[in-house]
Amino acid sequence: MHRLLSPKILFTRTAVAAAMLALVLVLCSLIGSQKISLKGTLIGEHSSAVPNPDYEILVHIRIPRVLLAAIVGAALAAAGVTLQALLRNPLADPFILGISSGAGLGATLAVVAGLGWTLWGRSPVAVFAFAGAVGTVWLVWTIGRVTGKFHVTGLLLAGVVVNAFFSAIIMFLISIARGQQLHATMFWLMGNLGEEDFFALWVGGGCVLVGIAALYLLTPQLNAISFNPTDARSMGINVERVQFLAFVISAFITAVAVSLSGLIGFVGLVVPHAVRLLFGPDHRQLLPLSTLFGAMFLVVADTVARVIVAPAQLPVGVVTAMVGGPFFLVLLVRYNRKVSWLR
């Protein structure tokens, strides 16, 4: 049985998790398909007139990638926590309300249309994916509202319908895609932490950071709302406003994550659930810890994806599912006697 949360406990646990994340980041940036030597990187950027490959690989390839994995993992886990609270369903994940098919549609459109223009040298897939995600969320929200203010069932149904419809369009687009477009699309849909550069990391990381901080401010209300929204209202919480804000923010950070990395499943579902099993359902703790553990999980999964079939790479989504599934099963079995957390 978990103890009541206090600021001190929260701070300690968050600090420990942050330290673990830092360690994981360092270790995983030293692992990859090429062997690099740490001494080699310290020589600096250029040794004689030629760039130093150790430095190049570490600083310009590995570190951005590892940071990207951390940002995406954090965003997906935080969004997962929030949606599970709003929908009062521990099996919700950030993609449940249509974001996955919307982003997928945007990305597929960008690839199949063969758009030649680039944004500062990068393909427009990310932008289209983001637009698709955001547009779909708006669509689902609007359709769901027809059934009344934030009626959970209405939202879920709208999400299912939109998902089905957009998935059909995606399949059609895939059917007319040329070989290489097809491959690019599939790869994106399976989740791919292709290296991003500093600018994308900076913008994406900033958005995710601010988004998660905003969600943290809502966690006491999320506690009450995840308990029961009507009761929360009579306890003085402006439930409609909190639900709207939480929904919009988590949709936003999910859209950012998806536009950076494609569709990576499991993180947003398993990590919050596991953290809740271990630490309890208090969202003031659940959110920061899930964020940090989500980041760690994806960094490790990505490292495995990069290394295990080198020189090829597995799509990250494959690793998260294959690692996440059994891990979660073990957790469930061990905590079987504490199944009261679930119901």
Next chain:
Amino acid sequence: MRTWWILPGIAAIWIGLGCILWRPHHADAGSALRPAQAPTRIVSMAPELTETLFSLGLEDNIAGVTQDSDYPPAAAGKRTLGTFWQPDIEAVVALKPDLVVALGFEPQRSLAGRLTRMGYRCLMLDIWTVDDLFHAIETLGEVTGRQPQAQQLRDSMKARLASVQNAAAARDKVKVLWVVQRDPLRVAGRDTFINEMIELAGGENAIGATVHKYPAVGGEQVIASVPQVIIEPTMTKGDLREQRAQAVSYWRRFATVPAVANDRIYVIDGDLVSRLGPRLCDGVETVAKCLRPEAFGE
């Protein structure tokens, strides 16, 4: 809601952090590697590009190729860089290349973009048609300082193609159904370089114009297209005769189609006809032999 002020605070800190850490990423690093002399550490990200580079006599200047660059055999000895679909950027960087040659579509394009931003010299080639191929050979020749070899290669290829075309010119075009996949049935449409090859060899695509480049077709369209010849390129390295026997048994269900009735079903080596590279002429000649075996002394 005083606590919400913390959000702009965090954003401000983050922006500040970004400004401090950002350094103009070696925009000039590449210039140090753009000397007047020809590149000596070339990396090829596609099999057809590898073949072309070898044809230009650059074998000793090639530092690495992708795993699927299997021709010529000498390419097998080079360092591998992942596959065409999944290039390994770390391996590329580890080779310290002074020229990266890639094709102009995903995932090559983003890889090249990334390498360019890191300061490496990248050459992206869009090769969709036979003309594109000739332009690409010319460009590669210029960039690598092998203009004479490039010119020679182009001339010899053009000559071979011309001779095939001449041999086929006088006769009627042969209707060809080019089958890329059997289950579901997919053929090459008119908007492909395969179509170009067919026409160079004196044939005509049995399928009319389609939206898709490689449309899936049903049985009716096959019968309606009345092909005189069916060509199936194969990517599996096995006995071609055996594969042909399998193909024949598959096509038996279309007994009314002229190609099947006259036993004009050909299974050819896919490598020759799926890469727009120096072996294009081999491919076209193979196709021409299929279309008119009597003219080419089959």
Next chain:
Amino acid sequence: MNPSVQMQNVCFAYDRGRPVLRDISLTIPGGSFLAVIGPNGAGKSTLINLIAGLLVPRSGTVSIGGTTVRSYRPADLARKIALVRQEYVPVFGFSVAEMVLMARTAYYGPLGFEGEADRQHAIRALEMTGTAEFASRPLASLSAGERQRVFIARALAQDTPILLMDEPTTFLDIRHQVRIYDLLKTIQVNESRTIIAITQDVNLAAQYCDQALLLRPASSMETPTQQRQTASSPCQYRIGPVRDILTAEHIEEAFGVNVFSGRVGHRHFFLPLGRMAKDAISDSTPPANEQG
């Protein structure tokens, strides 16, 4: 300090349905223990939800201490009213202490944590309801009666002058029922709070409450002509001191069931008797019977 609850000409219907509440005008005096009694579908929960601000009347106003419920901000309304409904187990496994502390969410500091005062309110609420021993246990591990007390504790922790209860004891055994009513009465008397409780148990209401509100379904009301003919009340409700309102006559009128009422000493009781009941009242016997 003891705001009264006032409803003036309140009408309510769900969406485009039939009216549930017709022209309700009443005042619930502060500091009283009011029982809300009536058949299913009479609109008892609707009434409570209107007072709690969860529903908005079609016409008329609901006000607390002179200010309309509509004009309260949610956080301010939560300082006036706390709502207790039938217990349930939530999806996520919160513990008793976590749940009770949620009532103080509106008072949390900037970091989102409770202050010392909040903790004191929570502890007091737990002690008053006798649930302090369960504080760190998850809600799912309690019995229904214990859980209901925890729900009441949460409302108490909210520290409001008015407590609304929607059938808090319907599925509990008589021990728990009595225990909870004892608790409510203690709260009302010792802390001068207003308690408005919906209940199905007429006898409990008669024993513990000072005021009663008897509500009929709007659909069962006769037309004005019928009312004149049968001299029945034109109102959907009756409100007043328990003695006056909870009579066999009124209960029969509201529920449409024969009620045998009696008095042993000065203790009243009501016994609803159906046709097949052992002591069934035959048609010829006058319904109400006072036995000395």
